[in-house]
Amino acid sequence: MALSKSKREVEEEAMPHLTDYLQLENLKTYTNPLDQNRFFHPSHGFYVSPSDVILRQIVYDLSSACGAFSDSDPRVHVAYHRAGPRKQIFFEPKNTRAAIVTCGGLCPGLNTVIRELVVGLWELYGVRQILGIQAGYRGFYSTTRNPLVLNPKMVRGWHKLGGTVLETSRGGFDLHQIVDAIQTNAFNQPMGTLDQITWFSYCFSSSFGLPSVRCDIQTFLQSHFLQVYIIGGDGTMRGAVEIFDEIQRRKINVGVVGIPKTVDNDVGIIDRSFGFQTAVEMAQQAISAAHVEAESAVNGIGLVKLMGRSTGHIALHATLSSRDVDCCLIPEMEFYLEGKGGLVEFLDNRLKENGHAVLVVAEGAGQNMIPRTAAQTEERDESGNLVFLDVGSWLKTELKKWWARDHPGELFTVKYIDPTYMIRAVPANATDNLYCTLLAHSAIHGVMAGYTGFVSGPINGNYAYIPLEDVAQATNAVNTKDHKWAWVRTVTNQPDFVKS
Ligand SMILES: Nc1ncnc2c1ncn2[C@@H]1O[C@H](COP(=O)(O)OP(=O)(O)O)[C@@H](O)[C@H]1O
Ligand SMILES: O=P(O)(O)OC[C@H]1O[C@](O)(COP(=O)(O)O)[C@@H](O)[C@@H]1O
Numbered sequence: 001m002a003l004s005k006s007k008r009e010v011e012e013e014a015m016p017h018l019t020d021y022l023q024l025e026n027l028k029t030y031t032n033p034l035d036q037n038r039f040f041h042p043s044h045g046f047y048v049s050p051s052d053v054i055l056r057q058i059v060y061d062l063s064s065a066c067g068a069f070s071d072s073d074p075r076v077h078v079a080y081h082r083a084g085p086r087k088q089i090f091f092e093p094k095n096t097r098a099a100i101v102t103c104g105g106l107c108p109g110l111n112t113v114i115r116e117l118v119v120g121l122w123e124l125y126g127v128r129q130i131l132g133i134q135a136g137y138r139g140f141y142s143t144t145r146n147p148l149v150l151n152p153k154m155v156r157g158w159h160k161l162g163g164t165v166l167e168t169s170r171g172g173f174d175l176h177q178i179v180d181a182i183q184t185n186a187f188n189q190p191m192g193t194l195d196q197i198t199w200f201s202y203c204f205s206s207s208f209g210l211p212s213v214r215c216d217i218q219t220f221l222q223s224h225f226l227q228v229y230i231i232g233g234d235g236t237m238r239g240a241v242e243i244f245d246e247i248q249r250r251k252i253n254v255g256v257v258g259i260p261k262t263v264d265n266d267v268g269i270i271d272r273s274f275g276f277q278t279a280v281e282m283a284q285q286a287i288s289a290a291h292v293e294a295e296s297a298v299n300g301i302g303l304v305k306l307m308g309r310s311t312g313h314i315a316l317h318a319t320l321s322s323r324d325v326d327c328c329l330i331p332e333m334e335f336y337l338e339g340k341g342g343l344v345e346f347l348d349n350r351l352k353e354n355g356h357a358v359l360v361v362a363e364g365a366g367q368n369m370i371p372r373t374a375a376q377t378e379e380r381d382e383s384g385n386l387v388f389l390d391v392g393s394w395l396k397t398e399l400k401k402w403w404a405r406d407h408p409g410e411l412f413t414v415k416y417i418d419p420t421y422m423i424r425a426v427p428a429n430a431t432d433n434l435y436c437t438l439l440a441h442s443a444i445h446g447v448m449a450g451y452t453g454f455v456s457g458p459i460n461g462n463y464a465y466i467p468l469e470d471v472a473q474a475t476n477a478v479n480t481k482d483h484k485w486a487w488v489r490t491v492t493n494q495p496d497f498v499k500s
C-alpha cells in the first residue's frame with residue numbers, strides 16, 4: 001500500500017498490507033462497524049485516510065541543504081501512516097479471532113494493553129473470539145498451557161494489576177511450530193473444545209446486554225480470519241518479523257501487529273515505551289532512600305543500581321528528575337575508577353565538599369571492567385541475552401577498597417540499593433495507562449484496516465504505524481553527545497571520563 005512521493009516531498013515508509021500478498025478477489029472489505037456505533041457518530045475527519053502521515057523528524061535546520069532527512073534522498077521527509085480508524089476494514093468481526101501474547105521481561109502496563117485490546121476488539125468492532133496465549137511465544141504450541149478465552153468482563157480490573165495475567169517467558173521461539181499453530185488456528189487445543197468454550201462465553205455475555213451476536217456455532221466454527229497481537233521488546237519484535245515473513249510466505253490471511261514493550265526504553269523510532277515513566281518514578285524512590293542513607297552517615301555513599309541492559313534511559317531520567325544524584329553511570333558511556341578524572345577522585349572531592357554522595361548505575365554499565373570467569377563470559381538467558389554481572393556489588397567492593405587504602409581508620413559507608421524488579425513489577429501510573437489504551441486501540445484499528453507486519457507507537461506525540469522490520473532493526477541508545485546528556489552532566493557536575 002505504499003503511496004508515491006507527494007509534491008511536498010514527503011515519503012511515507014511502505015506499510016505492509018494484506019493486499020501485498022493475498023489476491024484481492026479473496027479479500028472482502030466491510031464498512032467499519034464504528035459507523036453504526038451509537039457512541040461515535042463518525043463525522044467528517046473521523047476516519048483516517050492512507051494519505052494522513054506523521055513526520056518522523058520534526059527538527060530541521062532550514063539553512064542546511066540536506067538536514068537529516070531520508071538516508072536515500074536528502075530532500076525527502078520520512079513519514080509514517082497515522083494511526084486511527086479506517087472507513088473500510090478487511091476483517092469481518094463475527095468471523096475474526098484475535099490472539100494476544102506477551103513475551104520477554106515485565107513492564108508496567110502490560111495488563112492494561114491486554115485489557116484494552118480485549119475491550120476495544122469487543123466493544124468497537126464486535127469481535128467475540130479473543131484468546132490470550134499463555135507464557136510467551138512457547139504458548140502458541142505448548143501442550144500444557146492452553147489459551148485463555150478472554151472477554152471484557154474477565155479483564156475489567158486488569159489495568160490495576162502489575163505483571164501480565166497471560167504470563168510471559170523468554171526463549172521458546174520456534175518459528176514453524178508458532179506459525180503452524182497460527183495457520184491451523186488451533187493453538188494446540190482441540191478446536192471443538194476451544195470453540196465451544198468461546199461460543200458459550202459469547203452467548204452468555206450477549207445475554208447480559210453486551211452487543212448481540214448471532215449464536216450460530218456453525219458460523220463460529222468457520223472462523224478463518226486471524227489477528228495476532230504480539231506485545232514485547234526488541235527480541236520479541238525480531239521474532240515477530242520472522243513470524244510475519246513466514247505468514248506472508250504461506251500466504252495466509254492473518255494480521256500481525258507488534259506492540260512495543262520495554263521498561264529499558266531500548267526500542268527505537270517510537271517516542272518512548274509504555275511503562276517507562278512508571279519505572280522511572282519507582283527508581284526515584286530508590287534514589288531518595290539512597291540519599292537519606294548517605295546524608296545520615298559520615299562519608300556516606302548511596303549507590304543505586306537500576307535496570308537498563310544496554311541503555312541507560314531509566315538511570316538518566318531518574319537522575320534528571322531526582323536531582324539528588326552526584327554521578328550517573330550508563331552503558332553508553334565508559335568510565336574508570338582510578339587516576340585523574342576518574343570516579344574515585346570525583347567521589348573523594350564530593351565527600352570533602354558535601355559529606356555524602358549518591359551514585360546511580362545502570363546494570364549494563366562498566367561490564368567490561370568487572371572480572372569474570374570464562375563461564376560467566378558465555379552465560380546467556382533463554383532468549384540469548386548476555387547475563388550481566390552485578391555492577392553494583394562490584395562498585396561497592398571497589399569503593400570500600402579505595403577508602404581503606406587512602407583513608408585508613410576514617411568512617412565510611414556504602415549503602416547499596418538494588419530495587420531490581422520493584423521498578424517494573426508495579427501497575428502502570430495514570431500517564432502510562434492512558435498511553436497503553438491509545439496504543440492498543442491504535443493497533444486494533446490498523447489490523448482491522450488490513451495493515452500487517454507493523455508496530456503501533458507514538459512518534460512526536462502522534463500515534464503512527466511503523467513497519468515491524470524498521471522497529472526490529474532500530475535501537476534507542478542514549479546519545480551522550482546530545483543536549484539531554486549534557487543536561488545530566490550540568491545537574492551532577494560529574495566528569496566526562498575522557499582520559500586526557
Ligand atoms: N532474534 C530473534 N529471533 C526470533 N525470536 C527472538 C529473537 N530474539 C528474541 N526472540 C524471542 O523473543 C522473546 C522475547 O525476547 P527477550 O529478548 O527475552 O525479551 P524482549 O522482547 O523483551 O527484548 C523470546 O521468546 C525470545 O526467544
Ligand atoms: O527478567 P529477567 O530475565 O531477570 O531479566 C532482567 C532484564 O529484563 C529487563 O528488565 C527488560 O528486558 P527486556 O525488555 O529485554 O525484557 C532488563 O532491564 C533486565 O536486564
Ligand SMILES: [Mg+2]
Binds near residue numbers: 104233234235
Ligand atoms: Mg530486550
